[in-house]
Amino acid sequence: MGIETKNKAITCILCPLGCKIDVLKKKGTIIVKGAKCAKGKDYAIKEITNPVRVLTATIRVRNGILPLLPVKTTLSIPKKQVFTCLKKLYQLEVKAPVKMGTVIVKSIANTNSDIISTRGIDSKH
Ligand code: SF4
CATH class of the missing domain: 3.10.530.10 (CPE0013-like)
Structure with a gap:
């Protein structure tokens, strides 16, 4: 049985700073690097777990x-x-x-x- 690993590099779109965020999901743990605030961290986690869009x-x-x-x-x-x-x-x-x-x-x-x-x-x- 393999360990589920998922990596994603995203640009936060919540404010003009546009932080470059790296998200690593490994074995149910999510590590977020590069977000300068909690809102950006939440956004990054959502982007790797359940991304949503206004169509x-x-x-x-x-x-x-x-x-x-x-x-x-x-x-x-x-x-x-x-x-x-x-x-x-x-x-x-x-x-x-x-x-x-x-x-x-x-x-x-x-x-x-x-x-x-x-x-x-x-x-x-
Ligand atoms: S992480 Fe925070 S500071 Fe960075 S772009 Fe997103 S909202 Fe702005």
């Missing part, structure tokens, strides 16, 4: 003054779910008009995060 994308609009509607997740979703969510979004088409903040998809891919429009789009006619 932004565009979906097709029928009969709109613009062809694409920008959308985003209401919550950060697991990074490993991003591709699945994008595949679902690229199959969608909404009909104009669409108001900003409209829920386009409820709990996409069982993430508990909705997809909402980040702008409104009027219809052509």
Whole structure:
């Protein structure tokens, strides 16, 4: 039985200092080097254990003054779910008009995060 070891070098994005952080996960222990504060340390640990992202994308609009509607997740979703969510979004088409903040998809891919429009789009006619 091998010892699970995982190394990751990340740049902290929580403040303009952009600390370079090394994270080592070995046998259930996580060692963080390079973070100048506790928030950065927590961020680094999350990046190696369960990285999450706010997903932004565009979906097709029928009969709109613009062809694409920008959308985003209401919550950060697991990074490993991003591709699945994008595949679902690229199959969608909404009909104009669409108001900003409209829920386009409820709990996409069982993430508990909705997809909402980040702008409104009027219809052509
Ligand atoms: S570790 Fe702390 S000080 Fe460094 S970039 Fe992240 S938030 Fe800023």
